[in-house]
Amino acid sequence: MTASTRQMHLGAFLMETGHHVAAWRLPSVQADAGTDLRAYTTLAQTAERACFDAVFLADNVAANVAPGADRAPRSDRLDPMILLPALAALTERIGLVATVTTTYNEPYHVARKFGSLDVLSGGRAGWNLVTSDNAAEAQNFGRAEHMGHAQRYDRAHEFYRVVAGLWDSWDESSFVRDKASGVYYDAATLSVLHHRGKHFSVAGPLNVPRSPQGRPVVVQAGSSEAGRTLAARTADVVFTAHTELASAQTFYSDMKARAVVAGRDPDQLKIMPGISVIVARTDSEAQERFEELQSLVDPVAGLAMLSRMLGNFDLSRYPLDGPLPDLPVTDSGQRSRQVLLTSLAGAERLTIRQLYLRIAAGRGHHMVVGSAERVADAMQQWFESGAADGFNVMPADLPDGLTRFCELVVPKLQQRGLFRTRYTGTTLRDHLGLRKPARLATALQNGV
Amino acid sequence: MTASTRQMHLGAFLMETGHHVAAWRLPSVQADAGTDLRAYTTLAQTAERACFDAVFLADNVAANVAPGADRAPRSDRLDPMILLPALAALTERIGLVATVTTTYNEPYHVARKFGSLDVLSGGRAGWNLVTSDNAAEAQNFGRAEHMGHAQRYDRAHEFYRVVAGLWDSWDESSFVRDKASGVYYDAATLSVLHHRGKHFSVAGPLNVPRSPQGRPVVVQAGSSEAGRTLAARTADVVFTAHTELASAQTFYSDMKARAVVAGRDPDQLKIMPGISVIVARTDSEAQERFEELQSLVDPVAGLAMLSRMLGNFDLSRYPLDGPLPDLPVTDSGQRSRQVLLTSLAGAERLTIRQLYLRIAAGRGHHMVVGSAERVADAMQQWFESGAADGFNVMPADLPDGLTRFCELVVPKLQQRGLFRTRYTGTTLRDHLGLRKPARLATALQNGV
Numbered sequence: 001m002t003a004s005t006r007q008m009h010l011g012a013f014l015m016e017t018g019h020h021v022a023a024w025r026l027p028s029v030q031a032d033a034g035t036d037l038r039a040y041t042t043l044a045q046t047a048e049r050a051c052f053d054a055v056f057l058a059d060n061v062a063a064n065v066a067p068g069a070d071r072a073p074r075s076d077r078l079d080p081m082i083l084l085p086a087l088a089a090l091t092e093r094i095g096l097v098a099t100v101t102t103t104y105n106e107p108y109h110v111a112r113k114f115g116s117l118d119v120l121s122g123g124r125a126g127w128n129l130v131t132s133d134n135a136a137e138a139q140n141f142g143r144a145e146h147m148g149h150a151q152r153y154d155r156a157h158e159f160y161r162v163v164a165g166l167w168d169s170w171d172e173s174s175f176v177r178d179k180a181s182g183v184y185y186d187a188a189t190l191s192v193l194h195h196r197g198k199h200f201s202v203a204g205p206l207n208v209p210r211s212p213q214g215r216p217v218v219v220q221a222g223s224s225e226a227g228r229t230l231a232a233r234t235a236d237v238v239f240t241a242h243t244e245l246a247s248a249q250t251f252y253s254d255m256k257a258r259a260v261v262a263g264r265d266p267d268q269l270k271i272m273p274g275i276s277v278i279v280a281r282t283d284s285e286a287q288e289r290f291e292e293l294q295s296l297v298d299p300v301a302g303l304a305m306l307s308r309m310l311g312n313f314d315l316s317r318y319p320l321d322g323p324l325p326d327l328p329v330t331d332s333g334q335r336s337r338q339v340l341l342t343s344l345a346g347a348e349r350l351t352i353r354q355l356y357l358r359i360a361a362g363r364g365h366h367m368v369v370g371s372a373e374r375v376a377d378a379m380q381q382w383f384e385s386g387a388a389d390g391f392n393v394m395p396a397d398l399p400d401g402l403t404r405f406c407e408l409v410v411p412k413l414q415q416r417g418l419f420r421t422r423y424t425g426t427t428l429r430d431h432l433g434l435r436k437p438a439r440l441a442t443a444l445q446n447g448v
Numbered sequence: 449m450t451a452s453t454r455q456m457h458l459g460a461f462l463m464e465t466g467h468h469v470a471a472w473r474l475p476s477v478q479a480d481a482g483t484d485l486r487a488y489t490t491l492a493q494t495a496e497r498a499c500f501d502a503v504f505l506a507d508n509v510a511a512n513v514a515p516g517a518d519r520a521p522r523s524d525r526l527d528p529m530i531l532l533p534a535l536a537a538l539t540e541r542i543g544l545v546a547t548v549t550t551t552y553n554e555p556y557h558v559a560r561k562f563g564s565l566d567v568l569s570g571g572r573a574g575w576n577l578v579t580s581d582n583a584a585e586a587q588n589f590g591r592a593e594h595m596g597h598a599q600r601y602d603r604a605h606e607f608y609r610v611v612a613g614l615w616d617s618w619d620e621s622s623f624v625r626d627k628a629s630g631v632y633y634d635a636a637t638l639s640v641l642h643h644r645g646k647h648f649s650v651a652g653p654l655n656v657p658r659s660p661q662g663r664p665v666v667v668q669a670g671s672s673e674a675g676r677t678l679a680a681r682t683a684d685v686v687f688t689a690h691t692e693l694a695s696a697q698t699f700y701s702d703m704k705a706r707a708v709v710a711g712r713d714p715d716q717l718k719i720m721p722g723i724s725v726i727v728a729r730t731d732s733e734a735q736e737r738f739e740e741l742q743s744l745v746d747p748v749a750g751l752a753m754l755s756r757m758l759g760n761f762d763l764s765r766y767p768l769d770g771p772l773p774d775l776p777v778t779d780s781g782q783r784s785r786q787v788l789l790t791s792l793a794g795a796e797r798l799t800i801r802q803l804y805l806r807i808a809a810g811r812g813h814h815m816v817v818g819s820a821e822r823v824a825d826a827m828q829q830w831f832e833s834g835a836a837d838g839f840n841v842m843p844a845d846l847p848d849g850l851t852r853f854c855e856l857v858v859p860k861l862q863q864r865g866l867f868r869t870r871y872t873g874t875t876l877r878d879h880l881g882l883r884k885p886a887r888l889a890t891a892l893q894n895g896v
Contacts, residue, residue: 063655206513
């Protein structure tokens, strides 16, 4: 290890067949991996052998069956909160993070699912708190249109408070289970939430004991003003998308400053940009694989993906080799991504085809194609220049993209003292260097 | 095997430390087993080695913190839909059934959870569809009081139709995943639900492929008129509570007749009463264990349990050794149980103390205490006299109660040709002798 003791954190962002929209068409990829427990088990165990902090799963509560969706694997997926418990049973140490929306859920259910996963896994659970970004989801939950941005964040903030309060229903000593006296729990330690707010009315307590890590880790991914405000106050980890170093640095400084304003230790808010990686033994070999993937992008699938990332704006009547038209600002959860992509297209004068090819692998996240040296250099630069506390690693194709990252890049990072060579703790908070949270004052005040 | 090919079905109803309210106080019982994956894994694998059709988990979406609840383990529990996926990963064949309420959930979430578990487990999932029976649950979901009985069943019926429709979103051939052509799914096979009803508006489709067994198995436990009507039309399995053979026979005939009226093959509706078992090598050894358990019943815990089973009627101001007072008919989900228990108390002139001791092990289910011969005889009698197609086995204490049942009773049933000696199929429907359901006509009509 080098003199510096600061080490980066790594998430393995596992998405079906890989993050590249055409990965499923590669001969090496199992096309139905997105619904196969064995495939996910291989991935989680690979990441665990490499000492990743966590696996990370995305989610949507709707099938994507928009035009062109039949050309890519985003319509069939296992509920991540069904997949993660199975992976918990088949791994020992790695953290288990899943996305669950606050827009179309009830806080009691969410508190309970993550609380249960946290107890079941020995303190390895993390919740990626998001607001929902698509109208197809709204229509599965009795709404004609999705909630507006401001309303979603208002709801999300209250949702978080309820969930955190429920997680604090019991303390570590509550369940005495004393056979001799017959006392199962100590009622004096119980805290009943009695929450009554604008969006929710939730009595509590939760029927799950306190987590071995205090509370599940909370991850957030919003980059809008409302998203940043919520994250600065409540998140343990922020997952974010930046194409360029400068933008990542600005975001990083902003979030750390906001954490200070919120009265928090900025080191307890970890900033983890996504990094889309295509790595091989040499730069040219990596480039070849990237080009192979790019050659497999069906224009229908590419256009459908781009349309989705822009807030479901229909691009089909514009020429593929013409410029991106001016777009109305979306009110969906894709607003920050829309800004990122339209800026990128404008700055580099990209055609529609060039733009979808540009994001085919990483959807606007930082992309590195090259040797392990090149990938490690890029990660070290971001890590050491105030842009990142770690990365959510997005392999273009699975399982090979993850295996190559673990075999080629992780040892390089370890040699440089930038990444652990073994787990030193047992919980996800241990891995992330996050302190165990104290029980919320609101919960304690309500104690009976 | 005997000449008869009809064999019984067995569920292992796993409840924390065992069904007896004082089981957790036995020296042989792990007091925190209710939140320990390893303990549940041992149980599920034990049941699987004995070729049980399924494990069965109860649920509540509230902690029981009513007066006296601190004297028994019903306040901390893992979400069964977090526990079952973990058990799916650690077992091969046994079915996995969990209770999820229709009263405080959204059908899209429920369809997705069970659909995902069914795919992940290779077709072993079952949903015990219930309506919620307690006000504490209502208060966790923004309601001051729980929904009335009629409204709950009206909602449950529509809930089922939505869930079944969502499960039929795709057919087995939908996901072609053809690498050469780039076609991931065949849009012509997709069926979009577009449900608009009194309680729900759900567009669909579900983002989970069709289950390997067609659809997850649906279990129901309602015994009221509304509950029977719903079950006769929609359930694959009915779980029911009867103290006496005659009552079980009446229920069995009634349900089979209702299935015929609903246009169904009555053999495709399996009736499985609960059976509370305390078995040992000899009758007297079993009786000793029962008495040991009974001696550990704390009057506070016993009274709290009885109060809950009667619909949360407060019994604390009545003398323990006096008669059960006249009770108002509860509108909670405990209505059928209340009738059963008040009839029992009346017929046998039981005091309050005698009544809670009577139900301490089995909560009003058929109870057998004795040798394997005695238990097998009782089960055979019910099975062969039109009272049961199988049983949901409720061990008084865990894990020993289940281990003894598997070691002592199962071989007896197998010797008599009444139970399988190995699994012949792979899915829960295979085990239960249920045909794979056809895709719903409503779904097909909506096909695009």
